[in-house]
Amino acid sequence: MSIRTYFLLGAVGLFSVFAAPHRSIAQTAGANTLVIATTQVPRHFNGAVQSGLATAMPSAQIFASPLRYDENWNPQPYLAQSWEVAPDGLSVTLHLVKNALFHDGQPVTSEDVAFSVMAIKANHPFQTMLEAVDKVDTPDPFTAIIRLSHPNPALLLAMSPALMPILPKHVYGDGQDLKTHPANLKPVGSGPFKLTEYKQGEYYTLEKFDKFFIPGRPKLDKIVVRIVSDQNAALVSLERGDVNALPFVTGVRDIERLEKAPNIFVTNKGFAGVGPLNWLAFNTRKKPLDDVRVRQAIAYTANRDFIVSKLMGGKAVPATGPIAPGSPLDENDVETYKVDYVKAAALLDAAGYPKGGDGSRFSLTIDYLPGADEQQRNVAEYLRSQLKRVGINLEVRAAPDFPTWAQRVSNYDFDLTMDTVFNWGDPVIGVNRTYLSSNIRKGIIWSNTQQYSNPKVDELLQAAAVETSPEKRKALYSEFQKIVVADVPIYFINATPYYNAFSKGLAGLPTSIWGVMSPLDEVYWETPPKT
Amino acid sequence: MTTLQTSTPLAIEPLDLPARPAASPARAALRQFLRSPSGVIGLCLLIVLVLGTAVGPILYPVDPLDLVGGPFTPPSADAWLGTDYLGRDVLAGLIYGGRATLTVGAVAALITIAIGLTVGALSGFFGGAVDAILVKLTEFFQILPPLLFAMVLVTLFGQKLTTITLAIGAVSWTSAARLTRAEFMRLRNLDFVKAARTAGAGNAHLILRVLLPNALPPVIVSATLAIGVAILFEGGLSFLGLGDPNVMSWGLMLGQNRNYVLDAWWAVTFPGAAIFLAVLAISLVGDGINDAANPRLRRRT
Numbered sequence: 001m002s003i004r005t006y007f008l009l010g011a012v013g014l015f016s017v018f019a020a021p022h023r024s025i026a027q028t029a030g031a032n033t034l035v036i037a038t039t040q041v042p043r044h045f046n047g048a049v050q051s052g053l054a055t056a057m058p059s060a061q062i063f064a065s066p067l068r069y070d071e072n073w074n075p076q077p078y079l080a081q082s083w084e085v086a087p088d089g090l091s092v093t094l095h096l097v098k099n100a101l102f103h104d105g106q107p108v109t110s111e112d113v114a115f116s117v118m119a120i121k122a123n124h125p126f127q128t129m130l131e132a133v134d135k136v137d138t139p140d141p142f143t144a145i146i147r148l149s150h151p152n153p154a155l156l157l158a159m160s161p162a163l164m165p166i167l168p169k170h171v172y173g174d175g176q177d178l179k180t181h182p183a184n185l186k187p188v189g190s191g192p193f194k195l196t197e198y199k200q201g202e203y204y205t206l207e208k209f210d211k212f213f214i215p216g217r218p219k220l221d222k223i224v225v226r227i228v229s230d231q232n233a234a235l236v237s238l239e240r241g242d243v244n245a246l247p248f249v250t251g252v253r254d255i256e257r258l259e260k261a262p263n264i265f266v267t268n269k270g271f272a273g274v275g276p277l278n279w280l281a282f283n284t285r286k287k288p289l290d291d292v293r294v295r296q297a298i299a300y301t302a303n304r305d306f307i308v309s310k311l312m313g314g315k316a317v318p319a320t321g322p323i324a325p326g327s328p329l330d331e332n333d334v335e336t337y338k339v340d341y342v343k344a345a346a347l348l349d350a351a352g353y354p355k356g357g358d359g360s361r362f363s364l365t366i367d368y369l370p371g372a373d374e375q376q377r378n379v380a381e382y383l384r385s386q387l388k389r390v391g392i393n394l395e396v397r398a399a400p401d402f403p404t405w406a407q408r409v410s411n412y413d414f415d416l417t418m419d420t421v422f423n424w425g426d427p428v429i430g431v432n433r434t435y436l437s438s439n440i441r442k443g444i445i446w447s448n449t450q451q452y453s454n455p456k457v458d459e460l461l462q463a464a465a466v467e468t469s470p471e472k473r474k475a476l477y478s479e480f481q482k483i484v485v486a487d488v489p490i491y492f493i494n495a496t497p498y499y500n501a502f503s504k505g506l507a508g509l510p511t512s513i514w515g516v517m518s519p520l521d522e523v524y525w526e527t528p529p530k531t
Numbered sequence: 532m533t534t535l536q537t538s539t540p541l542a543i544e545p546l547d548l549p550a551r552p553a554a555s556p557a558r559a560a561l562r563q564f565l566r567s568p569s570g571v572i573g574l575c576l577l578i579v580l581v582l583g584t585a586v587g588p589i590l591y592p593v594d595p596l597d598l599v600g601g602p603f604t605p606p607s608a609d610a611w612l613g614t615d616y617l618g619r620d621v622l623a624g625l626i627y628g629g630r631a632t633l634t635v636g637a638v639a640a641l642i643t644i645a646i647g648l649t650v651g652a653l654s655g656f657f658g659g660a661v662d663a664i665l666v667k668l669t670e671f672f673q674i675l676p677p678l679l680f681a682m683v684l685v686t687l688f689g690q691k692l693t694t695i696t697l698a699i700g701a702v703s704w705t706s707a708a709r710l711t712r713a714e715f716m717r718l719r720n721l722d723f724v725k726a727a728r729t730a731g732a733g734n735a736h737l738i739l740r741v742l743l744p745n746a747l748p749p750v751i752v753s754a755t756l757a758i759g760v761a762i763l764f765e766g767g768l769s770f771l772g773l774g775d776p777n778v779m780s781w782g783l784m785l786g787q788n789r790n791y792v793l794d795a796w797w798a799v800t801f802p803g804a805a806i807f808l809a810v811l812a813i814s815l816v817g818d819g820i821n822d823a824a825n826p827r828l829r830r831r832t
Contacts, residue, residue, distance in 0.1 A: 253794065310602050311617065370772075373790060381776060382617050385598045396776040400686040 031528055032221040034506070034520070037234040037243040041201055041227055044184035047165045048116060049123040051424075053248055053274075056162040056517040061206050061223065062103075063165030063189035064213075066094050066113065067156060069513050071269065073328055075156050079108060079166055079190070079213075089151030089468035096142040100213035102168045103194040108213075110138035115169040117146060123178050128465075129158045129429045151466045153473055154426035160273070162517040163429075166190060192218035192521035201227055212521070219508065219524035238264060241529055244503040247516045250496060252313040252374050258501045266501045270515020275324030275423025275430065276496035278316070278375045280366075280383070283414055284489050285451045288353060288362055295488035297347040298416075299337040301390050302383060306339075308494050311378050316494040321481040322431055324423045325495050331478040334485040344390045361391040367408060368418040370399050375496055376418040383416075406445040420496055421446055425513070427477060428465050435484060436461055452489035505529060563823035570819015576812035580805075584633060587626035595623040595779040603795045615784070615798040616791045624779050625805055631780035632762055633809065635696050639761035642700025644754045647707025652746075654708070655715025656738050662712075669708050677702040678767055685773045692775040699764045707753050714746035748824035755817035759810040766806050781806050 040054035047059030066080040075083075080094040100108035114136035121130040132152035137145040146155070158164055171188045172181055187195055190213070193206035206223040226243060228234045235254055237243045239261050249255055249266075258266050280302065282289045289295060308318045323330045348354075353361040366383060368376040377398075384394040394416070399405035408414050424430030433439050433446065437453035457480060464476035485492070500516060502509055508522035564570050593599060598618040599610055606613040612621040654665035672680075684698035718724060719742060727741045762781075768774060769782030770789065784802035792799045 253790065377776075378617060381596075382598070384777075385596055385617070385619075388597070398690045398772070398776050400690070400773065 032219075032525060034220050034223045034245060034523060035243040036223060036225045036245040036247065036516075037228050037237055038225060038247060039228055039231055039234060040248065042204075045187045045195060045198075045204075046167070046178070046181070046184040047162060048120045048167055049179045049181075049184070051125045053517065057247065058195070058204065058206065058225065059165050059187075060161035060191070060514070060517050060519055061193040062187045062191045062195055063161070063167065064100065064108070064191045064519070065161040065164045065166060066096075066159040068161055068518055069157075069273065071272075071512050073272070073513055075159075078161070079113075080159075083156075085156070085468075089153075089466075090148050092146045092148075092155060094144045094146070096144065097213050098142055100190050101211045102171075102190045103188050103209055104168070104171070105211075106168060106170060107141075108166060108168075108190045109141040110136075110144040111141070112166055112169045113144040114138050115173050116164065116167045117144075119167060119172065119178055120164060124163075126163070126424065126429050128432060129154065129163065132466075151468045152428065153465070153468055153470075154428035157273075157426045158429065160425065160514055161191075161519055162273070162514050163424075192519050193223060203227060214521065218519070218521035220520070223520065238501060238503070241503060244506060244529065245516075246501045249499045249501055250372070250375065252315045252497065255315050255497065255499050256313065258499075263504050264501050265504050265506075265509075266499050267509070267511060268497065268499050269511035270500050270513075271495075271498040272324075272326040273425045273513035273515070273517070274498070275327055275425065276420060276498055277319050277322075277324050277423065277492060278379075278420050278494050278496045279319070279418070280379070280491040280493060281409075281417050281419050281450050282489055282491075283412055283416070283450065284453075285412070286415060288351065289364070289415060291351045292487060293347040293351040294353065295491075296337070297344040297351070297390060298387065298392070299488050299491045300340045300344040300347070301387055301392075302337070302491055302493075303339040303386060304337070304493055307379055307382065311382055312374060312494065312497065315499075316375075316497040319492045319495050321485050321492055322435065322490070323427060323477065323481060327423065327425075329427060329474055329477045331481040333478075334482050337491070341389055348390060348392075355391045359391055360388075360393050363393040363395065364415040365395045365397045366416040366418070367397050367399060367405055367414050369405055369420060370401060372420065375420060379493065380418050409449050410443050410445040410447070412442065412449065412451065427461070432461050432465065435480075435489070450489040452484075452487070454483065454487060457483055457487075503529060560823040564819045567819045567822045569815045570822065573812045573815025573817075573819060576808060577816055580629065580809055580812060581633065584626055584629035587629075591623060591626055593620050593623035595619060595627040596777075597623075599623075603791070603798075605795075606797055612801050613795060613797040615788050615795060621784070621798050621801055624784050625781070625801055628779040628781045628784055628802065629805060629809075631692060631778050632765060632782060632806070635692065635699070635765045635780065636758040636762040636809070636813075639696045639699040639703070639764070640754055640757035642697065643704045643757045643761070644707055644750065646700065646704035647753075648711050648743075648750060650704070651708040651711025651713075652715055652738055652743065655712035656719060656734070656742065658716070665708075666712075669705050672702070673705040675702070678764070681764060681768060682771065682773055685768060690773055690775050692778045692780075695765060695768055695773075695775060696761075698768075699761045703757060703760060703764070707750060707757065710749055710753055711746055714749060715742055718742050718745055752817055752821040752824060755813060755820055759813040759817070762806060762809055762813070781809075 042054040042058055043050060045055060045058045045062055047055050064079045066078060067075045068078040070076055079096055079100055081097045082095045084093045094113065096110060102108060117133060117136050121133050132148040132150050134147045134149050137147060168188050171183050172178060192209055192212045194209045195204060196207045197205040203224060203226045208218055208221050212218060234246050238246045241263060255266060258264050282295050284290060304318055308316050317325050319325055320336050321331055321334050348361055355361055366380045368380040380396050384396055387394045409417050421434060422430050434448055435452055435457055436448060437458050439448040440451050441447045460476050460480040464473050467473040467476060505525055505527040506523060507526040508524050510516050510518055510520055512518050596619060599620045600614050600618050602614060602616050602618045604610055604614040610620050614620055650665050650669060654662045680702045681698040685695055688694045724741055727737060765780060766782035766785055769786035772786060774780065774783040774786055781802040785799060788798040
């Protein structure tokens with residue numbers, strides 16, 4: 001299978017290199033168009049039933065959501081012109097704008113909000129996100145009251161464009177399974193752009209919805225998203241000006257290359273919401289890693305500073321705990337495991353693993369996510385050399401493809417593994433899953449595959465998930481972070497360096513916490529590109 | 532060598548051979564080999580490479596997987612050939628990597644020849660149903676694209692150097708089998724074979740002592756070339772990300788560093804040059820052996 005994939009990728013990559021110039025002529029025709037290149041292939045466009053960057057980007061253009069967010073995590077009115085959270089935290093009332101229409105001309109009403117919320121609760125992969133929702137009342141067409149069984153402080157963030165697209169009930173409510181609904185590929189939303197063409201795996205075209213409910217928006221007439229399988233082809237197209245934006249760039253060399261290009265603007269703003277963390281995970285049920293001292297010793301040896309400054313060329317931000325840097329809940333006052341070989345050796349001795357005659361204590365394996373060399377493979381190889389300093393032999397186990405790696409890790413067939421996991425804005429959505437002992441679910445990747453279990457952590461996370469006072473909540477998460485960092489089920493390394501690159505001349509760029517996974521209705525050409 | 536002369540039908544005086552001093556054809560072949568300039572150059576080059584990887588670790592005891600400096604350090608007094616993307620010493624990589632690469636090449640070639648000889652000999656000697664089956668088997672392996680097949684094997688059984696070696700051997704034996712089969716079919720009806728058979732020699736004796744020595748020269752040439760092919764295979768697999776990440780080899784260096792060629796040309800160029808030289812040396816030697824082993828050419832000179 002992987003062979004075929006390689007070949008297909010190669011073939012498609014070649015094809016896209018050669019085909020690019022022709023297509024660009026056809027597709028950039030007409031001023032006021034934005035051409036985006038991406039390697040992310042969406043399965044479909046309905047973010048209500050599908051997570052991930054590939055779907056979130058178009059879904060946020062096509063569907064409007066109750067709220068949107070600015071750069072500083074503040075909710076902004078969107079489909080809801082105002083909203084109130086009840087003092088007991090058990091209900092949220094949304095007052096909808098009255099002039100919002102779906103792309104087919106039908107008005108957006110509270111019925112649609114109620115339908116969408118329940119549909120997302122039933123179908124979205126992030127089960128904890130709306131777990132607290134009992135029902136949605138619709139006292140009038142423009143008021144929706146979301147009723148909760150217990151407070152959920154993450155609910156407002158879950159109303160973001162990427163997570164809560166409002167679907168038209170008259171289209172999606174026909175009883176068909178939402179995950180495979182035909183309208184997922186022919187979506188009807190109320191967002192600033194409507195999907196007019198999708199050539200599977202090649203490109204999709206989003207055109208301005210002229211009855212969008214915010215006057216004067218969107219400023220662009222058209223967005224063309226060109227799907228390229230080869231990152232290099234995408235870089236070249238951007239440098240040549242064939243495309244105007246390239247989101248989700250992670251390679252350090254790629255970022256440096258784009259920074260040097262005279263016609264391109266590069267920013268790492270727009271990923272605070274995603275909160276991508278790159279880390280080293282331990283199988284905490286397997287000897288000798290079941291001993292916290294062994295894990296701490298490895299943490300004291302790993303040397304985060306070197307990894308971030310040298311291996312990642314200073315393009316990544318160090319991460320010291322389970323909540324991504326940039327989140328208002330991030331606690332900095334935790335053990336940082338500054339490199340200390342003496343302490344590491346002492347911990348290993350104390351754990352009962354003295355150095356043997358050949359200078360080694362024990363052997364372990366390390367896995368890594370294939371396909372992300374700088375963030376994953378290189379760090380794994382570096383750790384092999386590094387851990388040898390304290391007498392730990394590390395064998396690097398390469399996985400030929402993602403399913404192989406996921407199979408190993410989710411079935412606990414690993415000692416150490418590198419991994420990249422997203423926070424998705426609020427701990428309830430993207431953090432809890434990694435640490436709750438109730439989420440030790442064999443066979444499911446990105447659950448608690450470390451099999452970490454600490455009753456105190458469970459308790460803190462459960463309390464924080466229903467705590468409505470922001471200060472108390474922050475305090476609970478702060479304690480949680482300190483405990484997890486001290487227990488080292490995971491050694492946190494860095495926030496994955498995600499960058500968006502744009503042609504110079506574009507303005508109104510998406511730098512909010514959700515970046516390009518929020519509506520691009522403010523983007524416009526300040527100085528249009530020369531054609 | 533003794534067996535070689537007892538049954539060499541093409542020697543000039545076959546009847547006298549058993550009584551002649553033992554080394555003569557071998558010495559003749561050696562003389563012939565040394566007369567071909569390309570063979571000598573290849574041999575010298577190969578000796579340098581083998582010596583370098585054999586003695587190098589004693590003279591330059593640096594672990595190729597250890598970090599000796601910052602990533603992308605250009606060649607300097609500290610690291611003569613610079614460091615790679617992690618800060619590993621490129622020179623140490625070349626020395627230790629050469630061991631792995633040349634070993635993979637030699638062992639894979641041995642496997643190739645072992646399988647090829649067995650299948651080819653049985654097929655060519657017995658003919659008939661055995662031949663039909665073995666030829667079908669050979670054809671089956673032959674129609675599979677070798678690099679892809681090797682990739683499948685490595686993907687299935689893990690990225691270990693042993694797996695990689697076995698995979699290379701398993702996919703590249705077909706030409707050796709066909710060559711051996713052709714030689715056996717040509718030889719088996721010649722008079723000296725018939726004579727041996729009439730004298731009561733069994734099948735095993737005929738195959739091993741009579742036919743095999745005479746079929747060997749072209750097979751030896753093909754075995755030499757197989758080493759070069761195996762080295763290229765190892766490089767190709769590593770280049771596609773299927774190398775053994777725990778054992779430094781030239782292919783692995785090339786494959787892992789290729790993304791950083793603009794930042795650190797030295798980490799790609801040197802192992803690339805090493806592979807080039809090794810394969811060149813081996814083909815030159817193969818050429819030389821071919822000249823030396825081919826009696827027709829020998830007579831010509």
